Amino acid sequence: MGEFVFHFGGDAQSVDPRAQEKAVVGGKGANLAQMAAIGLPVPPGFTISTEICAHYAGGDRLIDDDLRAQVAQGIAHLEAATGRRFGDPVTPLLVSVRSGASVSMPGMMDTVLDLGLNDVTVEALAKASGDARFAWDSYRRFIQIYGDVALGVDHYLFEDALEIAKEDNGFFTDVEMEAQHWKALVSEYKSIVETETGAPFPQDVDAQLWGAIAAVFDSWDSERARTYRRLNGISASLGTAVTVQAMVFGNRDQQSATGVAFTRDPTTGARQCFGEWLINAQGEDVVAGLRTPQYLTRAAREAAGAKPLSMEEAMPEAFAQLTGLFTKLEEHFRDMLDIEFTVEQGRLWVLQARSGKRTAAAALRMASDMVGEGLITQQEALLRIEPMALAQLLHPTLDPDAPRDLLAKGLPASPGAASGAIVLDAETAERRAERGEAVILVRVETSPEDIHGMHAAVGILTARGGMTSHAAVVARSMGRPCVTGTAAISIDAAKRSLSIGGRQMREGDTITIDGTTGEVMAGSVPLTRSELVGDFAVLMGWADQVMAETGRHLGVRANADTPAECLVARQFGAQGVGLCRTEPMFFQAERIDAMRRFILSPEARARQKALDHLLHLQRDDFRQIFQDMAGLPVAIRLLDLPLHGFLPESQADMATLAESLDIGLDKLRRLAGEMHEFNPLLGLRGCRLGIAYPELYAMQLRALFEAACEAAQTHAPAQLEVMVPLVSSAAELAAIRVQVETIAQDVFNAQGLTLSWRLGAMIEVPRAALMAGTLAGEAEFFSFGSNDLTQTTLGMGRDDAARFMGRYVDRGIYGADPFITLDEAGVGALIALAREQGRAARPDLELGLCGEHGADPASVAFCLAQGLDYVSASPYRVPVARLAAAQAALRAG
């Protein structure tokens, strides 16, 4: 069978490249072998290759002579490297045994530590460490875990025995147990094993070792592991490796220690040693929090004003050895590393080194620095940054050190944090904001009528709705922090009061929300804003450059409805506006009145007068947008919202409206009632409105072309794109094209200039995708409205789905929330179909995507792979999309 046990550490000189391959020795084994190979002081060990697992799990569970011989050589290698002997009563070699597949996989065997302990060697360990309590505790832990995983003894039996032991001694915690108590428990544990298995706990260390190896192989075939593999499409033939490694102890004496070090500061990204350690301790002591870890460097200790010596001061040699490894490690792994180390009697051992977790700010700085240092390329730097983390940097965050009075937790719907006074409706929000007050709008859920209040507020908090509810979507597009679905809120609108997490509060009380975590806190929590403009700009520049180099293209535009949003978008590098919704323009006070008069007036003259008024206002909006986006494409979406969306909801507002329209309240109620829809998403909206009320689209089109002509007097003309929502038939588009042509020509004649424009269809219902070939006959571009396309393709309303989507994702019914990450199998198939048929009919058909998915990295990668021309994202997510696009281009190669 050849070599299938691979040594590392000590004087192992394996030249077999398989020794460092994940597929052969598993992730853990490969990492250890690589560290050993570059000369790091890794405790010696060996790994049994995954091949043996396949052989073993294949059926006969055979452990043959050849394997026994190679494992024996492995143990000999450990003995030689450590100067200890496996099972030796004086200087016993203890080992850890762990499973390791090439992919991380729950359901596999837990690590067994301190294998090699028995009634004899436990005494040697006590003596060597000078800590009998530690030795007997280690032994009982070993029996417990080995009994469970290798001998099949129910772990509750051990836990019960421990509980009884503590009760008998009148102890409340494990900490009170002394050496003699642990020793007594070991006896108890051994008799449990004997009772349950019919045989005494194995004292023979070889038997222990083979039991553990077999347990690892058996665990590959466990129910949990098989389920996980099935759900994640992992082949059963991969198998798991088994790594056996010599134990080292940081608690032997005052020349021993244990700690964690980062090669750079994981908070700021600065290139300086960062971490903590404990003298004469083992890793568990750090985790258990029984002793307070100390600083690694003198500078850090002094900065914190701490007394206990830093490692730099107490163990200067070991410290120098440790930091001396940093460059080597970073050069090998090409990243900032998080290192677990142990010093055993003055000798440094590296137990583990892996990419260190970091804040978004640190990630950005390190990526930038490492390129400067020549450690990584720009391309690698780009791939290192989690795109969604960028969003964190663009918004204020809570001061991590400030105390918090947590009231409740909702869904992190729009990143950033904000403090302000509670307001319970949009009008109050606007009124108090005008006085210069910071307010947080708290609603059961928001509706389009709340938009002006959301604009006025510094943050939004809702009791209902998911990550893609109205509040969430609008807040993200505005860059406002938002927490939704906070079930612990109940509002008493009449009393202007509310309860949050059981705490009574009143309108005007101050709260703080963190849209990045979903937390809601009482009072004002101090905020910080990352000052990373430099690194951020550099990174974005690389993204564009790298994108160009790959020869692939995916532009990034913004979903921006107002001049303010356009400015933010352009500042963040948006290459145009991919979606300018015209609904929000109608929701300002004087406008919504006109809109309501148009909708409800019985007289044609009054209706037309209302439209004329709106034309005037809408033209001004458009002109400013065209000026701000001079030279760039701007896709204006014609009115999409059902008309009943513009009607007032409260009885008081209805009464006011009835008066202003001079019709009875009853009649108004009846008119409004007639507009009710069972499923508004599937009703009279989008271009159906434009066909039912041609005068409405006519007003918008006239405003659009007049504004474009005016803007073109002083600015480079924007590239006009007229976007028709909810198209399901080419005939709809053809009818609207005639209207656009007529009005455009009319305006151009009057203004004496001609601008080019294009007409396009939003692909938002499956039929549009299925009819793409004929639609392309009438459309110069398609814009995939992935929110609605997802809702209709899945037959799932995004707000309504919030009630069950969590469970669906947890159970793996959907791999991810389809309203966050594009459902490639369903919605993606329709996009692919539309692209194929659309481009077949019109080869230069422009394709974009403008749903919430436009800034989701996986979705952006899909769009790139599909050959779309651009994605469009809310302004604050434009950088996220740009980075995601560059990463996707790099990964696509």
Add this chain to the structure above:
Amino acid sequence: MGEFVFHFGGDAQSVDPRAQEKAVVGGKGANLAQMAAIGLPVPPGFTISTEICAHYAGGDRLIDDDLRAQVAQGIAHLEAATGRRFGDPVTPLLVSVRSGASVSMPGMMDTVLDLGLNDVTVEALAKASGDARFAWDSYRRFIQIYGDVALGVDHYLFEDALEIAKEDNGFFTDVEMEAQHWKALVSEYKSIVETETGAPFPQDVDAQLWGAIAAVFDSWDSERARTYRRLNGISASLGTAVTVQAMVFGNRDQQSATGVAFTRDPTTGARQCFGEWLINAQGEDVVAGLRTPQYLTRAAREAAGAKPLSMEEAMPEAFAQLTGLFTKLEEHFRDMLDIEFTVEQGRLWVLQARSGKRTAAAALRMASDMVGEGLITQQEALLRIEPMALAQLLHPTLDPDAPRDLLAKGLPASPGAASGAIVLDAETAERRAERGEAVILVRVETSPEDIHGMHAAVGILTARGGMTSHAAVVARSMGRPCVTGTAAISIDAAKRSLSIGGRQMREGDTITIDGTTGEVMAGSVPLTRSELVGDFAVLMGWADQVMAETGRHLGVRANADTPAECLVARQFGAQGVGLCRTEPMFFQAERIDAMRRFILSPEARARQKALDHLLHLQRDDFRQIFQDMAGLPVAIRLLDLPLHGFLPESQADMATLAESLDIGLDKLRRLAGEMHEFNPLLGLRGCRLGIAYPELYAMQLRALFEAACEAAQTHAPAQLEVMVPLVSSAAELAAIRVQVETIAQDVFNAQGLTLSWRLGAMIEVPRAALMAGTLAGEAEFFSFGSNDLTQTTLGMGRDDAARFMGRYVDRGIYGADPFITLDEAGVGALIALAREQGRAARPDLELGLCGEHGADPASVAFCLAQGLDYVSASPYRVPVARLAAAQAALRAG
């Protein structure tokens, strides 16, 4: 160029088969040529072939010498056949000129009559007819239409001149105009033509003829014609033919007449002459209603007790000649014919013969008779019956002779007619029906809560909703007449009164509704029920036989929710139940209480108790259904309706419920409010419910399998199909399959017998169709739920779409209402995709369709072409679907 002017009538002896081909001489020309060819006395004429149009419209508008020569020969043929001469001052030949493409096409030139009239020939016509008024009126009509279509004079100018002439003479109607007035108007008309065209009205009859021919060719290229062709996919190269035919006059003397005859009675189908005529009159006189037409036969005259002689009595020779043609005509056209005829001075002319319109009952009888007579084959007979007309026969209809007091008109949502007392809610309906009263449930719209009231009522009338609204769908499945969308209804629930078409009525007043026409009438209108069981049964037998002979297969099942519906379905020949909805079972009084307790009880025990109660009841329902459908497949759909659909709507009902649940009304309102959904169609329903509340499906499955076992004790086992609604992912189906397997096995073990069952997915959302390959891994059958699939594919709620679908169809944006006829381009494409991928994954996958489209003939044809195994329709539509399937099979060849 060969022959391109084809003669017919007179002694024309064309042997060129092209003379009778629609593609060459147009529909009208071909019909005339065929009639002439079989020896019918058709006024002589000739047709210029479509080929010339292509040539002419091709660009140069050339009318060359060859064409002139062939047209001159055509005129000579007319002159020879009539003994008149074109332009002759004494015996002038007058002709009609009409356009005729091979397909019927609006936008083409109107027929020009009496061409050949001028200042001289008009006098001859006056003399010959002895009616100067008629002659001058004809002349002015000729100038008017010719001026418009051939000379481009705005027709308003003529109309204005006529108005002025009447005013000048103090007349209110055209009837008052005498010969001298018409003559004066002719002068006026001629000067209009001269002023507008710069030339006098052409007196040269050849110039008139060529002007008309050119106008026909020009009209082929008109805006309207081109638009129509584009929208209907008609090639411009087809061209139109021009037919020139000699005019004949039924108003020359008392030996002249005009009339209409049917070869069989179009009301009953009996083989007897039917029709009406007028002596010394022309066709217009019949249409204008100035004189009352008389009976053709003596028998009919006597039966009606009329005085004026019948044609049989007044003109026995012409009558004998006319009826003598019937057999010849029916043998040639193989159908009952509607004949327009004129007798000119004793000579019979047939102007037109086409398939006669007929009632459904007549259609059935004639089809059956004609097969008996050997006139047509069974296959032809089947193809003659309009499947939807069958539905008419299965329901009571209004006595056509009874007087009606029409109140309003709504949409004909479910065929049949009914009279009864108005009731305004389901409870009252049930209460009064229990007393034996016939009631009509009148609602703004219905909801599932009204089902028991709809069952109790003899008819349903709603103010809102379309042809596929809840009321319409349920009414059709119950076979109840239903009129929906009757906007002229407003209900005052508090006062228990309503207004229909402005008429005040109260609960208890009697109305009559006709679900076949949408009419609502005051009082009780007598009903009739067709007694056509014999012919109907015969036809259905042929349908099955013919279907078998074609070697094609498309089964027909029924959508049946109750034992009563199952019985109707089986009687109508359903081959199983394709959809048994379980929701209606929950809406009976004691059941809905249990359902509400399940939904709202805070205690798990109370919830389970409610379910246990339902289990018991549902098992009884299922057992009866399985017994009724013994041996046949029965597809039971697991609960699909969102839970809030079971909650009460009125405040009073809420209060009662709160009391019975022993929770506060406020709390109940809050619980109910939390269940509110923005778009219920896209919410927590279908199998999402089953996954969220596994105990609910568990109850249904247990009831189902226990009932099946019980039924199997005494009856042949039904073929159990468990149908999972609203599937969008294979994982959903897999989860439910585990549940079904467990419960089925449990029940089989307990009952000591095993029944086979199958699990299937309803394909109701586009994603299901797109994922069909993986779904088929878990499903043994697919059932296309075409209602929901249409709603989601088009992004269009069927009830909400009622507000704009009419306009959409009128404007050709959709070719047909997609909720009535399956949208082949969109929804059909998904069905085709699902079939292909599904059968690729599982070759024996069974495919059915169970939406409202299951009885729409075009949709049924699509299902057959797609190779579906069956369609499922509401019980009363099963015969419709069977006939449609047979027709589709025949047409598919």
